[in-house]
Amino acid sequence: MTKSLLIELNKxxxxxxCIVACKNWNKLEPRTENRNMAEVRKAVEKAKGTDKFSVDEFTYIHEKDIKNFYKRQCMHCDDPQCVKNCPAHAIVKYDNGAVVVDKTxxxxxxxxxxxxxxDVxxxxxxxxxxKCTLCYDRITQNPALEPACVKACPSKALKFGNIDEMRQYASKFKYVYGGGLNDSYNSSVIYASKVPFENIDFKVAEIHNIANVLDALKHPVGILSIVGGAALVGLKIYRDRKKKVLEGEK
Ligand code: SF4
Ligand code: SF4
Ligand code: SF4
Incomplete structure (x- = not known):
């Protein structure tokens, strides 16, 4: 059953x-488990200055101004661009909705x-x-745990449940993004708001031109079609070619 993380912006x-909990669960710095309140407060203050994803920030609050802000993390898209374009098939979209990288x-x-x-x-x-894993290692436990950020939210602004229930809940709101309700991504993350998304500087999906991306990467795989196995073949040809060049240089 596909799950969904719903973010109710007004709450x-x-x-x-949520950020502190995400760091503690995923072992990102600075961690605050077993620390005193002063250290937790310091970590929260530090998180306030964050406005981008990093190896230690799977989620952050984008603040347009003091009254207008929202939590960002991976959208866990259906048919995600990251999965479709990975030549090594190292990213998986699971039936439960989570999109997870297999580093191996x-x-x-x-x-x-x-x-x-x-841009996650x-x-x-x-x-x-x-990136955010939708807490795959929590939601697949038996009994399942909800994502760490959801559990930690004192305002109940985060909900986690079956996607149909979350879609139904979100449909009561005037402004909704995600879950296939008004986006083409059918994402497992849904935003529900009483105020327009422009107010919070909300980032909607922006399709990147694959040719430009490959050009920017200056990767030889770019000369080949990035379609499923073709990309992998391209990568192998590149590696074989590189190996031959290196051998020739010896
Ligand atoms: S937002 Fe979508 S495309 Fe981007 S990393 Fe997450 S699942 Fe992949
Ligand atoms: S779902 Fe898990 S990994 Fe994603 S932002 Fe929440 S706590 Fe972090
Ligand atoms: S209210 Fe909930 S979603 Fe908002 S910052 Fe706090 S924990 Fe995160």
Missing amino acids: CTGCRS KCEGVGLCAQVCPF PVMGEDKKPV
């Missing part, structure tokens, strides 16, 4: 408890980070992408 106070398969090409219409994945120092 969010910007307290950043990742070839470090970085296309996922470039083609994501929401970030490449780490190990050349592997990181």
Whole structure:
């Protein structure tokens, strides 16, 4: 059953408890488990200055101004660009809705980070992408746990449940984004709001031209079609060619 994370914007106070919980669960810095309140407050203050994803920020609050802000994380799209364009098939869209990177398969090409219409994945120092997992390792437990951010939200601005229930809940709102309600991404993350999204500087999907992306990456795989296995073949040809060049140089 596909699950959904619903974000009810009007209930969010910007307290950043969700961010602290995400860091603790995913072992991102700064972690605050077993720390005192002063240290937790310090971490929250630090999170306030964050306005982009990083290897330690799977989620953050984008603040247009003091009254207008919203939580960002991976949208867990249906048929995601990151999955479709990964030449190594290292990103999986699971039936439960989560889109998760398998670092053991990742070839470090970085296309996922470039083609994501929401600019979510970030490449780490190990050349592997990181991003929100929809807490795949929590929601697949038996009994299942809800995502860490959902559990931590004191305002109940975050809900987690079957996507049909979340869609039904969201349909009561004037402004909705995600879940296939007014987007083509059928994402597992749904935003519901009483105020227009323009008010919060909301980032809607932005399709990146794959040719431009490949050009920017200056990756030889770009000369080949990035369609499923073709990309993988391209990558192999590139590697074989590179190996021959290196051997020739010896
Ligand atoms: S938001 Fe980006 S990273 Fe997340 S599933 Fe969609 S395409 Fe992939
Ligand atoms: S679902 Fe999990 S990984 Fe994603 S933002 Fe929430 S706590 Fe972080
Ligand atoms: S914990 Fe809830 S209220 Fe606080 S910032 Fe996150 S979503 Fe908003």
